[in-house]
Amino acid sequence: MNGAQNAASRAGRAIVKGGRFAMSSAPRVSVLVPCYNEVGTVRELWAQVRAQFAALGVAGEVVFVDDGSTDGTREVLRELAAEDPATQVLLLRRNLGKAAALDVGFRATRGDFVLTMDADLQDDPAEMPRFIEALESFDVVGGWKAVRHDPVEKTLPSKLFNATVRKVTGVQLHDMNCGYKGYRRAVVDELRLWGELHRYIPVLTTARGFTLGELAVTHHARRSGVSKYGWERYLRGLLDLFTVVYITRYRSRxxxxxxxxxxxxxxxxxxxxxxxxxxxxxxxxxxxxxxxxxxxxxxxxxxxxxxxxxxxxxxxxxxxxxxxxxx
The missing domain is CATH 4.10.860 (DNA Excision Repair, Uvrb; Chain A)
Structure with a gap:
């Protein structure tokens, strides 16, 4: 990128004034939302995220990646894209999994800060200012659902999974798999995901030398739709742990x-x-x-x-x- 392009890029970004963001023509913050069969929540989530952009006075974009929904989610996303030029929608040809949706979405985002959240409204967009503030100090900020509104068949294996990953990798994060995370641009530019490695983003980014922070976040009960995951995801996650250990410690040797x-x-x-x-x-x-x-x-x-x-x-x-x- 030449000097003129650098200047144009800087001019397009939001400037921090008095602890708040001034509006600019290019997005300062990108919110990436992978979704699969969440027709009942995507429009409200979109509205809440846009309200946070307005409250912060920040130029932002919403990037939805639909992972092969069959319940009408894609039609709603098309409507949102038509209503708002700052809303990107990417429709995958078929269901490829969350890691693929995130990877595609990361490549599409343009913001200096990128926040990811799930489409089911269990993550609260009102937490966005806290993530943006924390990203002034850390490269990656992970959400921690300290109080979870999920049944025990989800919370118990999640605790065992997180404890195992902490022990094996040495990355001391309470909740590896929380979908609510924040990233600086440099992290997104380097991060590559495949298979089901989205569960190990804190480990992968720490191995690249990025700093890691954590925020306790509000977790709401699911209001519509059904969970897309069961016990089997933890078995696959433990198998993926071998992959993560190999690629973070031994890939070059x-x-x-x-x-x-x-x-x-x-x-x-x-x-x-x-x-x-x-x-x-x-x-x-x-x-x-x-x-x-x-x-x-x-x-x-x-x-x-x-x-x-x-x-x-x-x-x-x-x-x-x-x-x-x-x-």
Missing amino acids: PLHFLGTWALAFKLLGLLLLLLVCFTHNLALGVLSGVLLACAGSWWAVGLAAEGGHAAAYTSLPDYPVAERLNG
Whole structure:
């Protein structure tokens, strides 16, 4: 971007005056709302978000990403887009999941600050000023539903899930999966989601060196529609945890991960082979051979992964440089 474009971009952004935002032509804040079969709430949510923009005196945009709704949500979103040029609507061809909807939406947002919230009105748009204020201090701000208005079959597994993720990753956040979050622009520009990795956004962003804050938020009971998630999402979430640990700790050094297992298998195989020499136990000999073969396979896979990483290096995101002086 050249100097003239930089100046135009700065001129289009809101300016903070006296703790409030002055209006500008480009959005200072983007509110991203993934939705799936929420026809009963999207219009009211849209109205409440726009009311918050007006109260703050901030130029804002609402970005709805419909994830293949079949209940009339898409028709309502088309109406909202026709009524308000500052409302973007993206309609996915089919249901692809929340991570895909968020990823598509992040690419469409233009604000310096991006807030995400669910479409069911369980998140309160009145909390928006608190998120914007917190984003002056943190790169990512996660909501924490300290008091949840959900049945125990949702709250209990959620507590177990969050405790497990905190223990494994070291990221100390009460509520990893709360949909109400805030991001600075730099975070959104680097963040990529696929599968069901939206549950691990705090872990993924912390691994990139971004600072993380947390706000206790109001959580309302669902007013219409039904929950789209059940117990199975926590099983999938725990499986995804292995993916997250791998890509945040070992993606650039896969042989360290695979080689560790290969070494363990090899040592155990050699120990069993030594026992075979004294016991002449055929079963132990077979097991030893299997373990040694597995060790060789792990080494081979690790080396192949290292080669694949090297080949794809130029297409990976840059390492996070927080500041550059005289560069």
